[in-house]
Amino acid sequence: MNTEQLIEEAKAARLKAYTPYSNFKVGAALLARDGRVFHGCNVENAAYGLCNCAERTAFFSAFAQGCGPGDFDKLVVVGETDGPIAPCGACRQVILELGGNELPVILTNLKGDVFETTAAAQLPNAFGGQDLKRKPAP
Ligand SMILES: O=c1ccn([C@H]2C[C@H](O)[C@@H](CO)O2)c(=O)[nH]1
Numbered sequence: 001m002n003t004e005q006l007i008e009e010a011k012a013a014r015l016k017a018y019t020p021y022s023n024f025k026v027g028a029a030l031l032a033r034d035g036r037v038f039h040g041c042n043v044e045n046a047a048y049g050l051c052n053c054a055e056r057t058a059f060f061s062a063f064a065q066g067c068g069p070g071d072f073d074k075l076v077v078v079g080e081t082d083g084p085i086a087p088c089g090a091c092r093q094v095i096l097e098l099g100g101n102e103l104p105v106i107l108t109n110l111k112g113d114v115f116e117t118t119a120a121a122q123l124p125n126a127f128g129g130q131d132l133k134r135k136p137a138p
């Protein structure tokens, strides 16, 4: 599956978004190394803090269907933004740990603007599992 096809998958995922509060629909398509494509969309809730973004929905769906960390080739995210969508900080954290440093991340919009980056580039100086072992000796 090429990037253009994965962008179409992300647009299809976006149509499944549940956004009665923001009316801001986002779609994600996550390509696994084995060729499977996992859709993600944002799913909102009247308790606003429980809203889940498209990016995290895609990763959590992939894990629920047997994928593990680093099992992915590419992530596409599409929003209805003026320029390419910018993932929130929570998603950048999850994309980095579950997708791995080098995961290509394609950010786009409905007009066809595209920004190609990587998981690590989207979250400099990230907190990670390694930091949990960096406590000073008591
Ligand atoms: O990259 C993004 C940015 C925002 N949202 C969602 C969260 C919320 O449902 C709505 C408005 O922030 O858009 C995503 O799903 N992905």
Ligand SMILES: [Zn+2]
Pocket: 053, 054, 055, 056, 087, 088, 089, 090, 091, 092
């Ligand atoms: Zn997010």
